[in-house]
Amino acid sequence: MKDINKRGMDTKIIHAGQHIDPTTGAVATPIYQTSTFAFRDADHGAACFGGEPGYKYTRLGNPTTEALEDNIAALEGGCGGLGAASGMAAVNMVYLTYLGMGTHIVATESLYGPSRMILENEYPRFGVESSFVDSTNPENVAAAMKENTKLVYIETPANPTLSMTDVEACAKIAHDGGALLVVDNTFASPYLQNPLLQGADIVLHSMTKFINGHTDVVAGMVVAKDPDVLARLRTVHYNIGGTMDPHQAWLVLRGVKSLGLRMDRAQENAMKLATFLENHEKIEWIRYPGLESHPQYELGKRQMRGPGAVFSFGVKGGLEAGKTLINNVEVPALAVSLGGIESLIEHPASMTHASIPLEERLKAEITDDLVRIAVGCETYEDIEKDMARVLEMI
Numbered sequence: 482m483k484d485i486n487k488r489g490m491d492t493k494i495i496h497a498g499q500h501i502d503p504t505t506g507a508v509a510t511p512i513y514q515t516s517t518f519a520f521r522d523a524d525h526g527a528a529c530f531g532g533e534p535g536y537k538y539t540r541l542g543n544p545t546t547e548a549l550e551d552n553i554a555a556l557e558g559g560c561g562g563l564g565a566a567s568g569m570a571a572v573n574m575v576y577l578t579y580l581g582m583g584t585h586i587v588a589t590e591s592l593y594g595p596s597r598m599i600l601e602n603e604y605p606r607f608g609v610e611s612s613f614v615d616s617t618n619p620e621n622v623a624a625a626m627k628e629n630t631k632l633v634y635i636e637t638p639a640n641p642t643l644s645m646t647d648v649e650a651c652a653k654i655a656h657d658g659g660a661l662l663v664v665d666n667t668f669a670s671p672y673l674q675n676p677l678l679q680g681a682d683i684v685l686h687s688m689t690k691f692i693n694g695h696t697d698v699v700a701g702m703v704v705a706k707d708p709d710v711l712a713r714l715r716t717v718h719y720n721i722g723g724t725m726d727p728h729q730a731w732l733v734l735r736g737v738k739s740l741g742l743r744m745d746r747a748q749e750n751a752m753k754l755a756t757f758l759e760n761h762e763k764i765e766w767i768r769y770p771g772l773e774s775h776p777q778y779e780l781g782k783r784q785m786r787g788p789g790a791v792f793s794f795g796v797k798g799g800l801e802a803g804k805t806l807i808n809n810v811e812v813p814a815l816a817v818s819l820g821g822i823e824s825l826i827e828h829p830a831s832m833t834h835a836s837i838p839l840e841e842r843l844k845a846e847i848t849d850d851l852v853r854i855a856v857g858c859e860t861y862e863d864i865e866k867d868m869a870r871v872l873e874m875i
């Protein structure tokens with residue numbers, strides 16, 4: 482489609498990166514399930530490896546993966562994307578490209594557990610130093626910057642606290658210190674938030690979540706604003722090898738087409754459920770970017786087009802009451818992950834964030850009573866009735 486970047490978000494979601502197949506007229510992007518591509522002759526092979534356009538080998542580029550990369554890059558307002566085998570492959574692609582001996586990273590303290598723990602447990606072997614700060618106040622980010630800081634890395638909204646960080650303010654702090662700003666945009670998805678348009682240099686996703694949306698694929702994506710950054714990331718990514726499989730890319734292409742529809746419905750359900758719980762006598766606290774009680778409610782309204790479909794809360798009675806709740810609900814599955822068409826509920830302190838030592842976990846406000854719910858697209862009345870029934874048991 483011509484002028485795709487001037488079209489509306491839903492048109493971009495459905496059409497960006499997609500082309501009618503020139504040989505067959507296929508409307509859906511075909512799966513190029515091949516590991517390698519034949520050259521016309523020796524000179525053609527040499528030219529492709531010399532930098533001319535042309536497919537060589539699937540780890541180094543594949544038309545199905547490229548259709549997805551172009552799609553997400555268009556949704557984020559970036560110059561290009563790099564599909565990764567998982568969200569963690571995307572996170573590590575960025576870390577490995579910019580961190581090494583004598584370098585430093587400043588990151589949000591409430592990060593998805595493995596994104597934080599790999600920095601604490603593995604990267605010190607390569608001489609990398611990390612500072613984790615409460616990035617809801619940008620002054621804490623500024624205070625943690627050092628001469629050798631190469632990356633400022635934020636998750637907003639953060640997993641699982643739903644704390645939010647000011648992208649524009651952090652971009653200025655990072656750039657003033659000669660560093661790049663990286664935003665993990667998994668919780669919002671490109672439908673609700675575009676950090677590259679607010680000053681970030683790199684955006685990454687676990688596409689396992691809202692982008693794919695059907696709880697049947699694990700996948701990641703990195704999008705860069707600047708071609709030089711993309712080229713550097715690409716070199717590292719292709720040689721490390723955490724690239725996407727074409728079938729995986731095709732499944733995500735299929736899932737992303739309904740991103741807007743799913744997100745609208747899930748968000749509407751989440752807003753209703755959060756309002757119901759906030760007013761329920763058995764609920765101790767709730768943190769959802771859509772409620773005015775969220776400490777960064779105004780920031781969320783400024784930098785997001787909607788509050789998303791994930792929130793965290795504590796039940797009166799703490800951990801034991803929370804366990805009763807997650808053990809007895811029938812509509813949400815008791816499972817990690819989020820962003821699928823179905824509701825999922827989990828206990829971060831013992832599951833997704835269990836790898837973070839207790840003291841650091843509590844400092845990041847990932848308390849023992851915190852329950853995280855990713856609200857899905859089911860009939861709203863069923864979700865609320867289920868929750869009301871279980872709260873009666875507490």
Ligand code: LCS
Nearest residue numbers: 567568569593640667687689817818833
């Ligand atoms: N970034 C965020 C914000 C995430 O929530 C996750 C996974 C990742 C990166 C890693 O993505 P993956 O490799 O799993 O595709 N978050 C999960 C969660 O909260 N429950 O299960 C996985």
